[in-house]
Amino acid sequence: LELCTYVIAQGGMVAGAIYDDEMTIRHVLRERMEDCLAFAGSKYAQSSLGDIFSEIKETLKTGRLVLFSGTPCQIAGLRRYLKKSxxxxxxxxxxxxxxxxxxxxEGYVKWLEGYQKKRIxxxxxxxxxxxxxxPxxxxxxxxxxxLNGSDETQVWQRAYNSALYMRPSCYRCPYTSFQRTGDISLGDFWAVQNIKPDIFNPNxxxxxxxxxxxxxxxxSHIKGNFKTEPLSEKEAIQSSLSVPVKMPEGRSSVMNSLSSxxxxxxxxxxxSSRATRYRTRLGRFIRMVASKLNSRNQ
Known part of the structure; x- marks a missing residue:
């Protein structure tokens, strides 16, 4: 969001991914900071680009600064569409x-809404x-x-982590390296507690x-808003900067089942099993009751 703040302060516009009213992930172009708040947070599914490339092209023609945030392949696509720098x-x-x-x-959203009988x-x-x-x-x-961290919500996290539902191109992604398509790359600094334990933050x-x-x-204009620590390439390496995700066995049958x-x-x-779900709910109930009793006794 600091990048958004900087760009908008220069009179620019920002293109990023949001959830729309139908819980579809899509890219939109915005010029007010309050509208950019929806760009924050990981989305974990492919966004619809719609007409965003043409909107960016027309905005660039006016001389306004434009920030585009997306996956490396989306940025590569944008650069090819624009044809020139x-x-x-x-x-x-x-x-x-x-x-x-x-x-x-979309299937996960529909299932969860059907399960709860309410719209997300x-x-x-x-x-x-x-x-x-x-997380x-x-x-x-x-x-x-x-619902926060319930067995029902975590279905999507486990499905994503299984790599069964990735786009075919992800299994042979050419951008899993330090040769990036963006001017800036952002990610989680996993294993920081082992590499730079002095800067580890639980948040x-x-x-x-x-x-x-x-x-x-x-x-350089926003650096002062953060606590920064320089890293070597060896220290910064992540699995997603070295090799593409591996296609699991059975992926084709799972995707065919998804469609049909x-x-x-x-x-x-x-x-989780029904017994595990019951134990989890019971544990939450006991912790809630204990918390209320402790607050009354204070």
Whole structure:
């Protein structure tokens, strides 16, 4: 969001991914900071680009600064579409593990809404209530009910982690290296507690790669808002910067089942057993009661 703040302060516009009212992930172009807040947070599925490339092209023609945030392959696509470089285009790519099929994500949303019998109002894919190293999916429904880290919400996290629902191109991604498409790359600095234990923060530590002179120049204007620590390439290496995600066995049959039988035809295997779910709910109930009793006794 600091990049968004900087670009908008220069009279620019920002293109990023949001969840729309139908919980479809799509890219939009915005010029007000309050509208850019929806760009924050991981989305974990492929976004619909729609007409965003043409909108960016027309905006660049006016001389306004434009920030585009997306996956490395989306930025590569944008550059090919524009055909020439633009000094007023700033790009920020993600250290990407892969994007899941929109059909799979749509199936998850429909299943979860059917299970709760309410529409989803918002999704946070990496809620840090329990810390950065134990992120949970938090879902709020139209009636105000919230599920945070429940077995039902975590189905998508387990499905994503299985790599069964990734786009075919992700298994042979050419961008899993330090040769980036964006001026700036952002990601989680996993294993920071082992590599740089003195800067570990339970709320999370970000990895920032400055890939071009423009990226370095822009970051110099916002650097003061962060606590930064220089890294060597060896220290910064992540699996998503070295090799593409491996295609699991059975991926074809799972995707065929997704198309013909729906998301839960296979994804039900990512749910815990009924006994485990009951124990989890009982544990939450006991902790809630204990918390209330402690507050009364204070």
């Amino acid at each position: 633009h000094p007023n285009l700033l790009t920020c790519d993600l250290v990407c593990h892969g994007v899941a099929s929109p059909l799979a994500f 109002a918002s999704i946070c894919m990496k809620d840090k209530t329990h810390g950065w190293l134990n 949970q999916i938090r879902v709020e429904f139209s009636n105000g009910k919230e 999370g530590v970000s990895l920032v790669l400055l890939n071009t002179e423009m990226g370095k120049e822009v970051f 039988k729906g998301f839960m035809s296979h994804a039900r295997s990512f749910r």
